[in-house]
Amino acid sequence: MFGIVRPCSHRLTEGLKTEWMAHLCGLCLALRSDHGQFSRIVTNYDGLIVSVLTEAQAERGTGRRRTAGPCPLRGMRTAPVAKGEGARLAAAVSLVLASAKVRDHVADGDGVLRRRPVALAARRIAGGWDRAGARTGAELGFDTAVLVDAVDRQTGIEALAGPGTSLLTVTEPTETATAAAFAHTAVLAGRPGNMAPLAEAGRLFGRLAHLLDAVEDQGTDAASGAWNPLTATGTSRAEARRLADDALHGIRLALRDAEFTDDKLAHVLLAHELRTSVDRAFGTSSCAHQGQASAQGGNPYGGQGGNPYGSNNPYGGGNPYGDQGGGNPYGGGNPGGPGGPRDLGPNPSHEPPPPPKPRGFWAGCAVAIGLCCTCKLCCAKEYEGPWSRKKREGCCRDCDCDCCDCGCDC
Numbered sequence: 169m170f171g172i173v174r175p176c177s178h179r180l181t182e183g184l185k186t187e188w189m190a191h192l193c194g195l196c197l198a199l200r201s202d203h204g205q206f207s208r209i210v211t212n213y214d215g216l217i218v219s220v221l222t223e224a225q226a227e228r229g230t231g232r233r234r235t236a237g238p239c240p241l242r243g244m245r246t247a248p249v250a251k252g253e254g255a256r257l258a259a260a261v262s263l264v265l266a267s268a269k270v271r272d273h274v275a276d277g278d279g280v281l282r283r284r285p286v287a288l289a290a291r292r293i294a295g296g297w298d299r300a301g302a303r304t305g306a307e308l309g310f311d312t313a314v315l316v317d318a319v320d321r322q323t324g325i326e327a328l329a330g331p332g333t334s335l336l337t338v339t340e341p342t343e344t345a346t347a348a349a350f351a352h353t354a355v356l357a358g359r360p361g362n363m364a365p366l367a368e369a370g371r372l373f374g375r376l377a378h379l380l381d382a383v384e385d386q387g388t389d390a391a392s393g394a395w396n397p398l399t400a401t402g403t404s405r406a407e408a409r410r411l412a413d414d415a416l417h418g419i420r421l422a423l424r425d426a427e428f429t430d431d432k433l434a435h436v437l438l439a440h441e442l443r444t445s446v447d448r449a450f451g452t453s454s455c456a457h458q459g460q461a462s463a464q465g466g467n468p469y470g471g472q473g474g475n476p477y478g479s480n481n482p483y484g485g486g487n488p489y490g491d492q493g494g495g496n497p498y499g500g501g502n503p504g505g506p507g508g509p510r511d512l513g514p515n516p517s518h519e520p521p522p523p524p525k526p527r528g529f530w531a532g533c534a535v536a537i538g539l540c541c542t543c544k545l546c547c548a549k550e551y552e553g554p555w556s557r558k559k560r561e562g563c564c565r566d567c568d569c570d571c572c573d574c575g576c577d578c
Contacts, residue, residue: 171212171213171215172213172376172377172380172381172442172445173437173441173442173445173451174440174441175188175444176447177355179436179440179444184433184436186248188216188220188251188433189242190247191219191220191250191433192216193236193239193241193247193249193250194219194249194250194251195211195216195219195259196211196241197236197251198251198256198318198399199211199259199262199263202256202259202300202304203259203263203297203300203304207259207297209266210262210263210423211262213461214377214438215258215259215261215265216258217434218254218257218261218350218353219250219257219258219501220254220256220365220425220433220434220437221353222252222257222356222357223252223254223430223480224428224429224433224434225353225358225359225427225429226356226358227358227429228427228429232250232251234249234254235247236248237458252567253356253431254353254356254357256307257305257310257349257352257356260300260301260304260305260308260312261301261315262302262452263297263300264297264301264305264312264315264316265292265319266297267293267295267319268294268315268316268322269296270290270293270294270529271290271291271319272372273290274291274294276394276395278526279527279529279531280528280530280531281528281529286528286529286530297317298312299569302316305438308352309352309355309356310326310352310355314344314348315348315349318342319341322341322439325337328339329397329400330400330401332402332472334401335398335403335407336375337378338397338400338401339375339378339379339397342372342374342377343370343371343372343374343378344374346370346371347367347372347374348370348569350366350369350373351364351367351370353366354366354426359426359427362426362427364425365422365423365425365426366422366426368422369422369423369426372416372418372419372422372440373415373419373438373571374531375411375415376412376415376416376419376442376446378397378444379412382397382408382450383398383405383450384558385556389554392526403577409446409450412450416442416443418423419439419442420438423435423438439495448500451520463519472548489504511577524557526556527554527555527557529555532555533554535552535555539551545550571575
């Protein structure tokens with residue numbers, strides 16, 4: 169699972185949660201039906217938005233859902249899942265973009281992909297996904313060549329980018345690809361008048377996806393020496409946040425210009441959950457159920473030095489017993505110094521360890537299968553991303569914080 173729109177289940181009403189899961193499962197099963205079991209590993213949260221948009225524009229009627237059999241991701245329960253052209257388009261787009269991601273890992277020599285035989289096998293898989301996505305796209309009247317061209321141009325643009333290059337120059341290929349996919353949902357739904365506003369929404373969504381990925385990976389990329397758009401172009405995080413906020417506003421305006429039959433889920437995902445994704449990437453807020461301590465540096469009292477009484481010593485001094493024997497109240501050596509019972513070794517400042525290195529393609533696949541089979545992708549409070557090793561939240565785990573409904577007019 170990957171993607172920037174990862175809604176926490178407590179923010180969705182029960183009906184919207186059921187709808188969201190129907191599209192997620194529909195994408196997964198469309199991949200299996202058209203392209204085989206292995207292709208299901210490219211199921212992602214952002215791809216299902218294509219399915220959501222298609223259904224949001226289509227006329228209401230029967231046949232939009234089917235009952236799927238038991239699945240480990242649903243705790244071996246049956247469930248209604250989305251079917252039709254929207255899910256198939258989402259599958260085609262997901263395959264092509266996942267292929268691009270694999271080729272990017274191969275080019276960077278990540279993990280086991282440094283080995284020539286593994287890299288060759290990964291390229292063959294990526295090529296198969298490209299052809300499979302193109303076949304499905306052609307059946308739906310969508311030319312995936314625009315996606316492949318955008319991916320190919322991305323490499324050249326990154327090679328030429330340097331300090332002073334506009335960040336929007338780097339994000340342009342992603343914007344073009346997502347604009348084409350969003351616009352084609354209007355064709356599938358029989359609403360050609362929506363193509364222009366949805367293309368604009370897709371373009372800005374692609375910009376956000378590229379920006380947030382760069383922001384989240386900047387530290388890891390610096391540690392590993394990998395290329396990062398923000399670092400390469402010298403763009404500050406403040407400027408990246410400004411661009412992200414502008415994109416959020418533009419998406420809302422574009423959605424207002426489109427006509428929908430029922431856009432409640434699309435609105436929640438693209439107006440509200442995208443805002444949450446931006447806040448999460450820039451560290452400006454966190455989900456309420458994760459507690460408030462992290463917002464105050466780990467101190468629930470908000471005091472100084474990690475002490476609710478305002479100093480390191482609740483009694484007002486550095487040592488409540490006076491300065492005897494280097495800070496030991498019993499007159500001996502310093503219990504926190506070298507040789508003492510609390511010798512902290514060479515790292516007394518408790519600096520955080522460096523971020524874990526991302527897994528290679530095959531190792532990530534193995535972990536992804538394990539996460540699927542143990543239901544952690546759905547039910548875990550938190551799990552480690554199979555490839556990126558970033559902390560993720562299970563998409564339908566229980567949460568006991570306050571729920572909220574969307575009552576805005578935007």
